[in-house]
Amino acid sequence: MTGYFSLLLPExxxxxxACVLMLLGCSMKVATRKRVPILALVAMIxxxxxxxxxxxxxxxxxxxxxxxxxxxxxxxxxxxIKLLVAGVGIxxxxxxxxTNAEGTGNSAMNVGQETGEFYGLMLLSxxxxxxxxxxxxxxLLFLGIELASIPTYIMxxxxxxxxxxxxxxxxxxxxxxxxxxxxxxxxxxxxxTTGSIKLDQISQLLHPASASESDPAQTAMQPWVLLAVIMxxxxxxxxxxxxxLHVYAGDVYQGAATPVTAxxxxxxxTSGFVALIKIxxxxxxxxxxxxxxxxxxxxxxxxxxxxxxxxxxxxxxxLKRLLAYSSVAHSGYMLTGIxxxxxAYLSAGQDRSTVQTDALAGVIFYLTxxxxxxxxAFGVLMLLPARDGRAGTSAETIEDIAGQGRRxxxxxxxxxxxxxxxxxxxxxxxxxxxxxxxxxxFSGGNNWLVVIIMINAAISAAYYLRIIATxxxxxxxxxxxxxxxxxxxxxxxxxxxxxxxxxTLLLGTVLPLTQVFTTGTHIAARIDDGxxxxx
Amino acid sequence: METLALQHYLAxxxxxxxxxxxxxxxxxxxxxxxxxxxLMFQGVAINLVAFGHFWGNFSGxxxxxxxxVIAAAEASLALGLxxxxxxxxxxxxxxxxxxxxx
Numbered sequence: 301m302t303g304y305f306s307l308l309l310p311e312x313x314x315x316x317x318a319c320v321l322m323l324l325g326c327s328m329k330v331a332t333r334k335r336v337p338i339l340a341l342v343a344m345i346x347x348x349x350x351x352x353x354x355x356x357x358x359x360x361x362x363x364x365x366x367x368x369x370x371x372x373x374x375x376x377x378x379x380x381i382k383l384l385v386a387g388v389g390i391x392x393x394x395x396x397x398x399t400n401a402e403g404t405g406n407s408a409m410n411v412g413q414e415t416g417e418f419y420g421l422m423l424l425s426x427x428x429x430x431x432x433x434x435x436x437x438x439x440l441l442f443l444g445i446e447l448a449s450i451p452t453y454i455m456x457x458x459x460x461x462x463x464x465x466x467x468x469x470x471x472x473x474x475x476x477x478x479x480x481x482x483x484x485x486x487x488x489x490x491x492x493t494t495g496s497i498k499l500d501q502i503s504q505l506l507h508p509a510s511a512s513e514s515d516p517a518q519t520a521m522q523p524w525v526l527l528a529v530i531m532x533x534x535x536x537x538x539x540x541x542x543x544x545l546h547v548y549a550g551d552v553y554q555g556a557a558t559p560v561t562a563x564x565x566x567x568x569x570t571s572g573f574v575a576l577i578k579i580x581x582x583x584x585x586x587x588x589x590x591x592x593x594x595x596x597x598x599x600x601x602x603x604x605x606x607x608x609x610x611x612x613x614x615x616x617x618x619l620k621r622l623l624a625y626s627s628v629a630h631s632g633y634m635l636t637g638i639x640x641x642x643x644a645y646l647s648a649g650q651d652r653s654t655v656q657t658d659a660l661a662g663v664i665f666y667l668t669x670x671x672x673x674x675x676x677a678f679g680v681l682m683l684l685p686a687r688d689g690r691a692g693t694s695a696e697t698i699e700d701i702a703g704q705g706r707r708x709x710x711x712x713x714x715x716x717x718x719x720x721x722x723x724x725x726x727x728x729x730x731x732x733x734x735x736x737x738x739x740x741x742f743s744g745g746n747n748w749l750v751v752i753i754m755i756n757a758a759i760s761a762a763y764y765l766r767i768i769a770t771x772x773x774x775x776x777x778x779x780x781x782x783x784x785x786x787x788x789x790x791x792x793x794x795x796x797x798x799x800x801x802x803x804t805l806l807l808g809t810v811l812p813l814t815q816v817f818t819t820g821t822h823i824a825a826r827i828d829d830g831x832x833x834x835x
Numbered sequence: 836m837e838t839l840a841l842q843h844y845l846a847x848x849x850x851x852x853x854x855x856x857x858x859x860x861x862x863x864x865x866x867x868x869x870x871x872x873x874l875m876f877q878g879v880a881i882n883l884v885a886f887g888h889f890w891g892n893f894s895g896x897x898x899x900x901x902x903x904v905i906a907a908a909e910a911s912l913a914l915g916l917x918x919x920x921x922x923x924x925x926x927x928x929x930x931x932x933x934x935x936x937x
Contacts, residue, residue: 439898446905453912463923467932470916474868474929477909478859481875484902485852488879488895492845492886497894551935 304367307374307434310347310382314427317343318420325416333415334398340419341393344426348386354379358823364831366436370498373436373828380664380824381433381574388566388671389426391799395679396422396559397792414458421451422563429571432578438487438497441575445483448571449476449539452564459557468555475538475548483535489528490583499582500828507585521591525583529594532579533601539572540631541624543604550612553624558694561620562678565627566671573634573667577660580642581827588656590642598639603752606632610759617698619681622763623674626722629760630670633737636749637663640741647745658740660825662733665818669721669733672807676718676800679793680711701767703776711789712771714801719764721804724757728808736818844885851878863929865920869913876906 305312321336356362356376365374398415428448435441453476457469491497494505506525521529538545553561584590609629616622641659644652684695684704695701705712721728734757741749807814855874862868880899887895917927924931 439894439901442898443901443905446908450908450912457916457919463932464934466916466919466923467934470865470920470929470932471935473909473912473916474859474865474872477869477872477913478856478875480905480909481852481855481872481879484876484879484905485882488848488882488886488898491895491898492882492889495886495890495892497898555935 311430314423318423321420322416336415336419344390351383351386364829371437372434374434376823377827378433385429391675391796392563394792394796425451432571432574436499456556459560464555468552472552479535479538486528486531493524503582536572536576539568541628543608546628549624550621554621558682589645595643602635602639606756610756613763634666637737640744644744655740655744657825661821662736664824665736665821666733669729672803673721676797679797680715702774705771716768717801723761723764729804841889848878848881865917865927
């Protein structure tokens with residue numbers, strides 16, 4: 301019994317602490333409410349430590365952990381995703397710390413009445429991804445995705461006390477509810493065509509063990525299964541902000557408070573990618589035998605997402621909107637990894653399992669790199685003051701940051717590191733992320749995809765460099781007001797930026813470390829070892 | 836008289852889902868838009884119950900209960916947001932909120 305209990309230990313800690321936080325938030329005393337973020341941080345660090353202890357290296361004796369009914373299956377992939385989410389979760393929590401309310405513009409995080417709810421919802425949302433990572437059951441998978449999403453709708457709405465945040469919340473919620481309905485329609489047909497809700501059983505039913513491994517006919521898919529998968533991809537496309545369901549990204553990212561925007565750019569995206577990988581693995585079998593139609597669809601979505609994200613990013617003057625479209629573009633880069641993964645069975649010939657492992661490891665690496673480098677960009681935005689010095693605001697438009705790099709040299713350099721990494725310039729983790737995505741695409745025969753990634757990286761350089769140039773080369777606007785409260789840079793946010801910049805540079809420059817990390821993601825690319833689950 | 840087979844239920848489910856989807860795209864009243872997403876969820880629920888009956892296991896019905904739970908959670912959230920909207924703008928028109936664009 302303890303075995304099954306420990307299987308769910310991180311999820312149990314997060315959801316229990318979330319409930320405690322919501323109760324503490326009801327307290328009338330500010331001193332009690334001030335303990336809320338501390339407790340949340342402690343819970344995240346404990347979960348991170350547990351997950352760190354559960355990473356098993358390249359060890360042949362490790363098998364898929366499963367519970368009595370086979371509802372959960374946890375192997376290297378799930379363990380790694382949980383570690384990643386816990387680690388980035390700590391950074392996101394530090395970004396949302398209730399310090400310096402004047403400078404960050406986040407009243408809900410300013411130890412107000414909603415403090416308990418805000419941090420409780422944050423932990424629940426992170427708990428949702430944990431469940432998505434471990435789920436082997438489409439009911440649990442759906443519930444996990446919704447648990448990761450529904451709290452974010454509320455977080456957007458309560459993050460700022462002005463109508464803009466509520467408008468963002470309404471838009472996000474309505475499109476989210478529609479995409480959830482599309483997704484669950486896909487799940488219903490996946491169940492209907494196979495008669496099973498367990499992902500491993502679905503995989504066995506669609507790919508009987510008797511059939512030969514390298515038979516191209518393996519990729520043939522009944523039209524109803526294909527319909528189910530396409531509906532699911534459409535549902536996940538909303539979570540990862542892929543074209544054509546990216547339309548909400550600009551509005552929602554702009555309207556929400558900056559730490560919530562940072563949260564949105566990582567958490568729903570991760571849940572969408574993890575679910576997408578798990579579903580493709582289930583319908584493609586362990587050799588990822590996916591039909592050409594689906595591969596083409598993923599290819600087109602990847603290319604459109606990259607290009608739309610980068611071109612729209614060029615046109616923005618609001619920095620949060622710009623980072624929103626940058627986040628859309630980064631989803632596109634990761635989708636190229638998924639497209640390579642899905643296409644390898646048909647195109648890559650003998651070495652396809654290498655290509656598949658490399659592509660999946662590339663996606664996982666890029667997800668990690670994005671989580672690390674993105675936090676710094678949002679953190680710097682939170683610490684820079686707005687141009688007109690309105691109380692409780694932070695920098696939002698490109699005019700706000702003009703010349704601020706000279707006034708706040710440290711922050712300017714941190715922003716420069718984040719932007720260089722987001723472009724993919726060498727010596728940063730973003731560079732290795734792009735290399736590891738391009739390499740399998742190249743060996744998988746997707747040369748055009750490589751060319752399009754390169755062109756997109758060049759387009760994105762234009763707007764990222766514009767941020768840096770505005771910060772350092774333009775004269776400061778004279779009416780910029782310094783934050784008046786005591787400490788100029790609150791410690792938690794500085795810590796988050798520090799972790800982010802340090803991680804970006806360390807993983808980009810210290811090659812042995814990058815190597816260890818790459819090996820780690822290759823191990824994490826093993827989703828399941830095929831141990832039969834109990835009947 | 837022909838008896839009801841699986842495809843009849845699926846047709847009803849798909850029609851409900853389609854009506855919901857079209858309604859969501861075309862209507863601009865927030866409550867009607869929300870009802871349309873509910874319609875989509877109910878279409879899926881019919882699918883799931885029909886499939887569960889077809890395969891003779893309870894997974895479909897169990898899934899239906901969870902789909903209803905999610906729909907209920909979203910209903911409470913939607914009504915909260917709609918009340919918020921109405922207090923500020925005195926209208927339920929989705930187009931009334933257009934401060935964010937670009």
